[in-house]
Amino acid sequence: MAKNSKKKDIPKVNEELEGFKMNINSFGEISSSFSIDKINAFLNKNVDDKKLRDREDSKEEKKK
Structure with a gap:
């Protein structure tokens, strides 16, 4: 017997993207x-x- 649940699963996301x-x-x-x-x-x-x-310019930005 298959369950017919329509519950939406919430995906796991990074904490900064919560919501x-x-x-x-x-x-x-x-x-x-x-x-x-x-x-x-x-x-x-x-x-x-x-x-x-x-x-070169992207390396300089990462150093800052």
Whole structure:
């Protein structure tokens, strides 16, 4: 017998992104509970961009 539960599982996320929700409406517009600037700051801090690894200016920013 299969259970038919409609309980939504909450995915595990980084503590800094707690409460982050993203929706796409019927017109294809994306809405988010966080501002784009906050998302970009998180990604810049936590994700290594392999295209920018060997650039001189990106190394200087990391030293600061």
